[in-house]
Amino acid sequence: MFAKTFGATTAGIDGILIEVEADVSSGLPGFEIVGLPDAAVKEAKERVRTAIKNSGIKLPARKITINLAPADLKKDSSGLDLPIAVAILTAYGILPATHSQSAMFTGELSLEGQLRPVHGILPMAIRCHAKNINEFFLPAGNEQEALLVDDLKIFPLTKLIDIINHFTGKNKLSIAVKKDLSENTIIYEDFSDVQGQFAAKRALEIAAAGGHNILMCGAPGTGKTMLARRTATILPTLSRQEALEVTKIYSIAGFLKKGCGLISQRPFRSPHHTISNAGMIGGGSIPKPGEVTLSHNGVLFLDELPEFGKSTLEVLRQPLEDRKISIARANASYTFPSNFILIASMNPCPCGYLGDNLHSCSCTPTEIKRYTKKISGPLLDRIDIHIQVPRVNYTDLVNEKKTESSASIRKRVEYARQKQIQRLSSYHLYCNSQMNHALLKEFCCLTPAAQNMLKMIFERMKLSARSYDRLIKVSQTIADLADSKVITDQHVAEAVQFHSTINNNI
């Protein structure tokens, strides 16, 4: 007999509906799965057979053929175990065929007949809803993730036998209900812990407000890492749409905690400098998201920037420019979002003390050149704000007075972002760093004094056209933070301090 049901897998960051067809016929007994299954799906054969047997169901030996449609797409999800089992049971006549058009199944089976949670539930649930399938059967532990999609009946299962009892009417399953998972996250890191470093804090505030990338340069132990770690705490809170995007990515990467719903915190990723290219932008024969995608809508922090492999830094160019990364493989091309703020930190030279007023630098000019040369011009060009982080002086360090907290900085950042969203929403942009030259001309009004100052800076510092645009973008963010409609000479003067000093790149 023939039976059909629905399962799902993921490709890129989207779920894909898979039609699972099963045919049971007489003939020499055997079990065949066709439709480009990869190793994990091929092995489903043994799991499904044993799980059905251990659920107390005796299947007579028959020729079983499973087809996974669309047949030209490679399937790699162990979540196809359950739909395969359901299709077989339906084909054998153990389950009624009524459910096959109205339900989707996902879950990995254990030999015992238990269900194990799988990755990528949220994108599957979104797809399920988009295809007008309103019942979704999934392993217990995954239900909160699926419940983020409204109007979907979610049935969490612990055992394969549950589904048989449900459809034969013996023991109906209950629909999962949304739990309030609004995390009471205790933030251990706060900007009030950072003593001194007012200029650096101000720069990070501007970076957070305008979505600018930032490079911090300073001697060892001055607090670069400490500052960067706290930047995620001053970014505006995630909107629901953004939170869904982040949750989707983490769901596919398998980083979502069990029983966890929506991710409400902006991601902060700080990969080690030994990271490979594929680890950075994503990869694999079926591409998985890399660090740039995992820091989508959040912060990517690269500590000790020159220590990263040269090619690893160069692959950052496309995601920084386009805010998405396309990974092409033989079977398909996948696009992952990668809209992040890059925070990089580095020492000015290999020994770390160049420009320090207490230590003398022991590096030769050639060594310094070689060190800073590791960061290419095009990459530096995409970093709007460059700052020096000087050593903290004694009076600031022992100062008992708490400095401004992250929460109050975030308020200003959110206000400035709001202004930017109002201005740029018609272009589907939301922060100043995303503006191109044409938009700069349209939106950025400069006072005559500011115009004069820009002209002087442009000539004195021999700025390039791109650096000029960058200067205006940062000035605009500073103006937004100051709640000013126009960019004044004060704003430009502050922005010009953030120009690059590395490699004389201006």
Added chain:
Amino acid sequence: MNNKEKGFLGEKYACQYLQQKHYTILAVNFSCRQGEIDIIAKKDNLIAFIEVKTRKNDKFGTASQAVNYLKQKKIIHTARIYISQHPAAVNYRFDIIEIYYSSSDNYKLQHIKGAFEI
């Protein structure tokens, strides 16, 4: 008793056992170029291709373990030949009967239904 005699004895016991269980023996030692099937038996709507393995003990592995991949392929091939010669709308199954023999009144028989598939 040599191995060949032991084998025949085992097949005899297996046939007796199958008849007790209301199987009809369709063929014994069906052979062709591709190989041989010890017993082909029918019950209701099912034809079973049965490989009989007789051993004295399981010191060198169980009897059913001796039906390895190559032997299975041989049996499957032979079964295909049998089906093409005797077409019928029935289901098929590959069984193994293992017999541990010590004397004519002291032997143990085990019937493994659906022991392998294509």
